Amino acid sequence: MTAGLEIRNLYKSFGGLKVAQDINLDLKSGDRKALIGPNGAGKTTFANLITGILHPDSGSVRLNGVDISGFKESKRVKAGVAKTFQITTLFKSMTVRENIRLPILEREGKSQHWFGRAERFSAIEAEISKILAQFNLLKFEETPVRDLAYGQQRLVELALTLALKPRILILDEPAAGVPSADSHMITDALERLPDDLSVLIIEHDMKLVFKVASKIVVLVNGAILTEGTPEDISQNQQVRDLYLGAQHEH
Amino acid sequence: MEADIIRHKPAKRLGGIFSRRILLDICLISAAIAFFFIFPNNLGFMTRVLVMIIMVLSLDLVLGYAGVATLGHAALFGSGAYAAGIFAVYISANPLLGLVVGALAGAIIAFFSGLILMRATGLTLLMLSIAVAQVLFELVNSERDLTGGSDGLLGIDMDPVLGLYAFDFYGKTGYWYALAVLVVVFILLRVFVASPFGLVARGIHASPERMRAIGTPVYWRLITIYTLAGGIAGIGGAVSAQVTELVSLESLGFNLSAEAMIMLILGGIGRLYGAIFGTVIFMTVHHFAASVDPFNWLFVIGILVLLVVYVVPEGVLGLPEKLRKHLGMAK
Numbered sequence: 377m378t379a380g381l382e383i384r385n386l387y388k389s390f391g392g393l394k395v396a397q398d399i400n401l402d403l404k405s406g407d408r409k410a411l412i413g414p415n416g417a418g419k420t421t422f423a424n425l426i427t428g429i430l431h432p433d434s435g436s437v438r439l440n441g442v443d444i445s446g447f448k449e450s451k452r453v454k455a456g457v458a459k460t461f462q463i464t465t466l467f468k469s470m471t472v473r474e475n476i477r478l479p480i481l482e483r484e485g486k487s488q489h490w491f492g493r494a495e496r497f498s499a500i501e502a503e504i505s506k507i508l509a510q511f512n513l514l515k516f517e518e519t520p521v522r523d524l525a526y527g528q529q530r531l532v533e534l535a536l537t538l539a540l541k542p543r544i545l546i547l548d549e550p551a552a553g554v555p556s557a558d559s560h561m562i563t564d565a566l567e568r569l570p571d572d573l574s575v576l577i578i579e580h581d582m583k584l585v586f587k588v589a590s591k592i593v594v595l596v597n598g599a600i601l602t603e604g605t606p607e608d609i610s611q612n613q614q615v616r617d618l619y620l621g622a623q624h625e626h
Numbered sequence: 627m628e629a630d631i632i633r634h635k636p637a638k639r640l641g642g643i644f645s646r647r648i649l650l651d652i653c654l655i656s657a658a659i660a661f662f663f664i665f666p667n668n669l670g671f672m673t674r675v676l677v678m679i680i681m682v683l684s685l686d687l688v689l690g691y692a693g694v695a696t697l698g699h700a701a702l703f704g705s706g707a708y709a710a711g712i713f714a715v716y717i718s719a720n721p722l723l724g725l726v727v728g729a730l731a732g733a734i735i736a737f738f739s740g741l742i743l744m745r746a747t748g749l750t751l752l753m754l755s756i757a758v759a760q761v762l763f764e765l766v767n768s769e770r771d772l773t774g775g776s777d778g779l780l781g782i783d784m785d786p787v788l789g790l791y792a793f794d795f796y797g798k799t800g801y802w803y804a805l806a807v808l809v810v811v812f813i814l815l816r817v818f819v820a821s822p823f824g825l826v827a828r829g830i831h832a833s834p835e836r837m838r839a840i841g842t843p844v845y846w847r848l849i850t851i852y853t854l855a856g857g858i859a860g861i862g863g864a865v866s867a868q869v870t871e872l873v874s875l876e877s878l879g880f881n882l883s884a885e886a887m888i889m890l891i892l893g894g895i896g897r898l899y900g901a902i903f904g905t906v907i908f909m910t911v912h913h914f915a916a917s918v919d920p921f922n923w924l925f926v927i928g929i930l931v932l933l934v935v936y937v938v939p940e941g942v943l944g945l946p947e948k949l950r951k952h953l954g955m956a957k
């Protein structure tokens with residue numbers, strides 16, 4: 377049995393558009409990998425193929441030796457694969473506290489109780505408080521998420537996903553849209569992720585990538601161009617050309 | 627260490643809201659009791675209001691809490707009504723057994739139609755839910771021998787409730803019976819919406835994508851919620867069959883589904899009290915406007931709905947909050 381995630385020969389097309397072409401990737405326990413590439417390269421699609429939001433045309437996704445390609449999204453989450461969304465996807469009308477309560481109830485198999493108040497489990501409530509404190513969100517616990525600043529919403533997105541206690545965490549542009557004055561909140565949070573968690577971070581901000589990742593994978597037109605250490609990648613001429621080109625679009 | 631310091635403190639406002647709710651509950655129950663004595667000649671109408679509240683509460687669970695818009699809720703209500711009616715005619719006229727049969731019928735129809743409906747969203751779902759009710763309507767219409775077809779199901783003669791209280795010509799027993807069932811349903815729903823599963827329903831409403839991403843099989847949760855709502859609507863239908871000792875095809879009709887939706891929007895979706903106020907307002911306006919002008923009463927309802935949608939989209943229950951905000955700004 378291999379610990380971690382093993383992705384082999386993944387293919388996916390949307391009609392004629394090939395968004396994943398023979399992608400192979402390993403993510404071992406504690407790995408910190410970044411996935412970079414220009415807009416439309418297929419990064420989000422790749423993440424969705426791993427979490428089960430999308431299903432590949434062919435290829436396999438194995439988690440700790442078990443083929444999870446056929447699993448539905450909810451089952452993959454239970455198996456330990458979680459992701460944050462590029463576009464914040466939260467329970468906007470609910471309080472921050474409720475946003476964290478839901479994933480923990482689900483994780484603990486308590487989400488189907490019909491009787492008794494949702495907030496009656498003291499261990500769960502203590503865990504919520506602990507998570508919120510870690511992310512400096514405790515003072516907003518009773519605030520509806522829609523009333524938070526965007527940077528804080530990104531933190532809730534991260535806190536909510538970590539509340540699932542995943543083994544594999546995929547972060548789809550965690551700092552996207554966050555004003556630069558607030559981006560340190562995200563960076564701080566990412567630097568404090570648990571050591572044994574395997575992380576795949578999709579990100580355009582190279583400073584953030586260099587801070588968090590020890591390996592970088594470059595995806596172009598749905599195929600992996602190269603994989604290497606941050607030093608390798610920053611010196612790779614092909615990648616530099618690509619990124620200078622892409623930078624102009626922003 | 628951190629965990630020791632940070633203990634969960636329950637929201638302070640909770641106590642206030644809680645006691646205010648109980649106050650409102652007491653007011654509503656008192657009003658329901660008072661109306662019995664103040665309007666002894668309108669018991670039939672008031673009983674219909676109570677039955678309709680059960681139906682609209684059920685719709686609120688699906689539309690207001692889980693955020694699933696359907697236009698075929700009469701399918702569930704009517705199934706309960708016909709099942710309870712047929713059960714009373716052919717098997718047993720015990721009212722409480724009839725309630726169980728009505729609840730089961732509504733739940734079963736909801737479960738099986740839900741298998742199809744809960745895969746759909748938006749307009750497709752609206753159309754499919756109308757179709758389900760229409761299919762049942764035609765089925766009941768064609769099975770004349772069992773259902774009475776377009777003449778309605780006749781020959782129901784209920785036993786006394788608990789062997790003690792016979793249904794009387796004036797509808798006194800019927801009123802208390804419907805009120806008692808409504809109170810029980812309301813309490814059950816109140817417990818449900820505050821439970822973890824209630825939070826799941828709201829979560830699906832707020833973001834189905836996020837629910838799936840935290841590992842919730844959204845489709846099956848929706849089917850469970852729809853089945854529960856079916857049981858409740860079925861109970862409403864059963865009460866209606868029992869107190870009027872008649873089931874007509876209208877109980878499966880599109881009008882009923884549409885009116886239930888309007889009542890809920892009037893009162894405010896996603897809050898149980900909205901179902902109560904919306905239904906009372908709609909049916910009272912209907913009752914009086916229709917007696918003044920039987921042909922144009924819908925005009926009044928139409929204006930009312932327009933007003934609500936434009937002025938307080940949250941429904942009548944949103945009014946106090948809105949007023950408070952306005953007054954706060956004026957200061």
Ligand SMILES: Nc1ncnc2c1ncn2[C@@H]1O[C@H](COP(=O)(O)OP(=O)(O)OP(=O)(O)O)[C@@H](O)[C@H]1O
Nearest residue numbers: 390393395413414415416417418419420421422462
């Ligand atoms: N559901 C879909 N149906 C059809 N085409 C899609 C779908 N989702 C994405 N695409 C297309 O697939 C390509 C890859 O999209 P994807 O979102 O994976 O890119 P990305 O690398 O995440 O880009 P970005 O950096 O802008 O987030 C794009 O051309 C996109 O338009």
Ligand SMILES: [Mg+2]
Nearest residue numbers: 419420421462
């Ligand atoms: Mg993307």
